[in-house]
Amino acid sequence: MNSIVIIGAGQTGRGFLAPIIKSNENCSLTFIDKNKQLIEQLNKQKEYKIHYYDEDKEDQVIHNFNAIYIEDKEAIETIATADLVLTAVNGNNIIDLVNPFQQATAIRKKEKLMIICCENGVNVKQPLVDATINAHISEAAVFCTTLDPQKNDLSLDSQFYPDLPYDVTSLPIQIKLQRFHAEQNFASLIQRKIYTYNCLSACISYLGAYKGYESYADAANDPTIDNAMRELLKSVNYSISKEYNIPLPEQETFAKYAISKFQNKAIVDTITRNARNAKRKVGSSERIMMPIKLCLKYQQPIHILEVVLATAFYYGIHIENDSIDILVKASEVANLNECYSNTKEILKALEDKTSIEQIL
Ligand SMILES: NC(=O)c1ccc[n+]([C@@H]2O[C@H](COP(=O)([O-])OP(=O)(O)OC[C@H]3O[C@@H](n4cnc5c(N)ncnc54)[C@H](O)[C@@H]3O)[C@@H](O)[C@H]2O)c1
Numbered sequence: 170m171n172s173i174v175i176i177g178a179g180q181t182g183r184g185f186l187a188p189i190i191k192s193n194e195n196c197s198l199t200f201i202d203k204n205k206q207l208i209e210q211l212n213k214q215k216e217y218k219i220h221y222y223d224e225d226k227e228d229q230v231i232h233n234f235n236a237i238y239i240e241d242k243e244a245i246e247t248i249a250t251a252d253l254v255l256t257a258v259n260g261n262n263i264i265d266l267v268n269p270f271q272q273a274t275a276i277r278k279k280e281k282l283m284i285i286c287c288e289n290g291v292n293v294k295q296p297l298v299d300a301t302i303n304a305h306i307s308e309a310a311v312f313c314t315t316l317d318p319q320k321n322d323l324s325l326d327s328q329f330y331p332d333l334p335y336d337v338t339s340l341p342i343q344i345k346l347q348r349f350h351a352e353q354n355f356a357s358l359i360q361r362k363i364y365t366y367n368c369l370s371a372c373i374s375y376l377g378a379y380k381g382y383e384s385y386a387d388a389a390n391d392p393t394i395d396n397a398m399r400e401l402l403k404s405v406n407y408s409i410s411k412e413y414n415i416p417l418p419e420q421e422t423f424a425k426y427a428i429s430k431f432q433n434k435a436i437v438d439t440i441t442r443n444a445r446n447a448k449r450k451v452g453s454s455e456r457i458m459m460p461i462k463l464c465l466k467y468q469q470p471i472h473i474l475e476v477v478l479a480t481a482f483y484y485g486i487h488i489e490n491d492s493i494d495i496l497v498k499a500s501e502v503a504n505l506n507e508c509y510s511n512t513k514e515i516l517k518a519l520e521d522k523t524s525i526e527q528i529l
Pocket residue numbers: 176177178179180181182201202203204207239257258259260262265266287288289311312313314315316
């Protein structure tokens with residue numbers, strides 16, 4: 170396995186996936202992206218630096234790669250001859266890869282292509298599966314936070330996260346690459362990840378945005394938000410442990426890692442990055458609605474999750490200019506009578522500028 174393509178040369182593609190590929194000898198690495206300027210800069214600079222938050226991990230320079238603009242013919246040819254393609258484009262953009270993958274697989278002469286979608290979300294590969302792309306299509310879970318410090322030199326700041334757990338059951342063979350971790354029960358892992366890590370991230374970012382924070386770690390350390398997260402976790406941890414048959418202490422430890430990472434002030438993350446695309450995040454199989462449904466199933470309180478949902482609606486309306494109808498439709502919360510009326514009440518209180526402390 171030596172010809173690896175990463176589609177999406179953003180924070181995760183460049184800062185988390187590329188070093189994993191580079192930890193393997195004899196692998197060639199090609200970035201493909203729709204951002205032409207980014208591709209030009211990668212080709213011009215020929216290298217970039219990753220700074221790790223972890224003090225004992227030295228900065229790493231990534232070099233010796235190709236970079237191709239997705240609209241270039243060469244992009245299709247490169248995908249067609251790749252041994253493995255990883256995506257890190259954001260789950261809602263996977264649909265845009267249907268066309269390039271169709272073109273590439275149509276001219277491919279080797280055995281079926283293997284694709285691993287490295288995106289946040291449950292069933293993110295579905296648009297490719299629905300389009301019957303002639304490839305083995307799998308998914309991976311990204312636990313690593315990687316951020317662009319906006320220095321305009323392609324450098325990134327990142328956690329050091331050792332491995333990439335991927336769904337081995339969707340592939341014909343195990344990936345024989347360092348730091349690729351074959352997961353037999355990927356569905357359970359990614360669901361727990363999205364409903365724990367990303368649920369907490371939604372709590373921090375939407376409550377934080379309403380309270381006027383810009384710094385994600387500052388919001389995560391706000392006493393009211395800290396309490397809200399811990400209260401939310403009592404219901405969510407219990408429900409997840411029941412649903413996925415995981416011992417409660419194991420799930421609690423999993424969630425504690427998330428809180429301690431999000432409260433780490435050395436990781437300079439923003440509310441904007443975490444809150445972006447509220448319409449996707451309030452989706453019915455996403456980080457707020459699924460925990461609500463699980464808590465209802467296991468008869469756990471959902472008040473904090475309703476507040477998170479209402480603040481996410483508020484963010485969608487006021488920051489991203491979405492209409493409430495579109496947000497409610499995406500969430501399908503109208504199917505949950507009591508939760509829907511509670512959320513509407515909370516949203517009204519938010520519109521009246523009531524404080525989060527009063528609402529909670
Ligand atoms: N950054 C993180 O800390 C982090 C952590 C966990 C998971 N993730 C997940 O990783 C994925 C990527 O996130 P990111 O933070 O790197 O985003 P990003 O915005 O930094 O990078 C995405 C890149 O994909 C490119 N892209 C988008 N659509 C494309 C298309 N159709 N064809 C080619 N290129 C396309 C964009 O131009 C951009 O360069 C997301 O699914 C995100 O949820 C990110």
